[in-house]
Amino acid sequence: MNTKQLEHPNRFAEHKKRVYKKKINSKSMNTQLNNSADTATSEKTLRLKIQELADLNASLEIKVEQRTSKLLEIVSTNGKFLSIIAHDLRSPFSSILGILELLKMSLKEFNKEEIEEYIDIVYNSANNTLILLDNLLVWAVSQNKEKNFNPVKINLYDLLREEIENLKTLAGQKQIEMSHSVEPGLNVSADLQMVKTVLRNLINNAIKYSNPNGEIKIDACELKKFVEVSVRDNGIGISDENQRKLFKIDSFHSTPGTHDEKGTGLGLLLCKEFIELHGGSIRIESRQGKGSLFAFTLPHYI
Numbered sequence: 001m002n003t004k005q006l007e008h009p010n011r012f013a014e015h016k017k018r019v020y021k022k023k024i025n026s027k028s029m030n031t032q033l034n035n036s037a038d039t040a041t042s043e044k045t046l047r048l049k050i051q052e053l054a055d056l057n058a059s060l061e062i063k064v065e066q067r068t069s070k071l072l073e074i075v076s077t078n079g080k081f082l083s084i085i086a087h088d089l090r091s092p093f094s095s096i097l098g099i100l101e102l103l104k105m106s107l108k109e110f111n112k113e114e115i116e117e118y119i120d121i122v123y124n125s126a127n128n129t130l131i132l133l134d135n136l137l138v139w140a141v142s143q144n145k146e147k148n149f150n151p152v153k154i155n156l157y158d159l160l161r162e163e164i165e166n167l168k169t170l171a172g173q174k175q176i177e178m179s180h181s182v183e184p185g186l187n188v189s190a191d192l193q194m195v196k197t198v199l200r201n202l203i204n205n206a207i208k209y210s211n212p213n214g215e216i217k218i219d220a221c222e223l224k225k226f227v228e229v230s231v232r233d234n235g236i237g238i239s240d241e242n243q244r245k246l247f248k249i250d251s252f253h254s255t256p257g258t259h260d261e262k263g264t265g266l267g268l269l270l271c272k273e274f275i276e277l278h279g280g281s282i283r284i285e286s287r288q289g290k291g292s293l294f295a296f297t298l299p300h301y302i
Contacts, residue, residue: 103115123173124173131201131204150192151189151278154188154190155185157182157184161180163200171216174258178203179216180220181220182218182219183220186220188300188301190278190299194278197271202294205268209235210236210291211258216232226299227299227300228297229296230295237291278298
């Protein structure tokens with residue numbers, strides 16, 4: 001045995017204690033470092049999750065704001081829509097009732113020409129009201145598009161003859177000549193009621209904005225997968241500014257006709273909605289004083 005170890009018996013033991021203590025301290029320090037690293041990682045993960053929640057919340061707030069704005073727009077538009085419709089339904093009935101009351105009270109005081117003039121006014125008011133009611137009915141039915149959209153084979157030649165015949169009396173009051181050059185065998189695939197509504201509105205508008213002794217022509221041409229139908233008149237035309245207002249639900253633009261016929265603009269909105277539902281499109285060409293052309297496309301029946 002080493003003499004120094006014998007002379008100092010506790011020296012070796014103390015040395016071992018110091019070494020052991022250093023190991024303990026080192027292990028403790030490593031543990032603390034590991035705990036600190038785990039804590040930092042947890043905090044980082046937590047911050048990332050908090051940031052993700054903040055981003056998600058911000059995204060939801062934007063969506064809520066957008067949906068709220070859209071809802072307010074719909075409510076505002078529908079309120080304006082109903083206000084215009086109510087006014088346009090009330091006005092012609094007031095006119096009709098007023099003229100009938102006048103004729104009833106003073107019939108013997110009017111000559112034949114005057115009576116015919118008043119009857120024409122009553123007829124126009126009643127006809128415009130009927131068209132408005134038809135449009136409202138079709139619009140209400142069309143809101144459930146999946147259920148009420150029913151494309152069938154339609155012969156354009158037969159359909160145009162029918163619609164022209166229905167509007168012949170109205171056109172005759174202005175001595176307007178109506179004609180079409182559609183081939184007898186031309187067929188489209190479309191919802192019958194919707195196509196009738198489109199044609200009726202476009203032809204009625206052409207009559208409304210035509211001068212006496214005017215002319216309305218209806219044509220159709222075959223494209224690749226579609227058929228384009230056009231309604232042309234030589235009436236008063238539409239300014240560029242007013243053309244930009246057409247087909248917009250927030251403007252309900254309508255100009256009085258050449259005999260001061262009234263409207264709401266609902267008819268053109270329906271035309272656009274129905275044509276686009278078929279996958280087609282509608283366009284306008286017009287110059288003030290030169291007339292207008294409205295053209296729309298429908299799927300060709302094959």
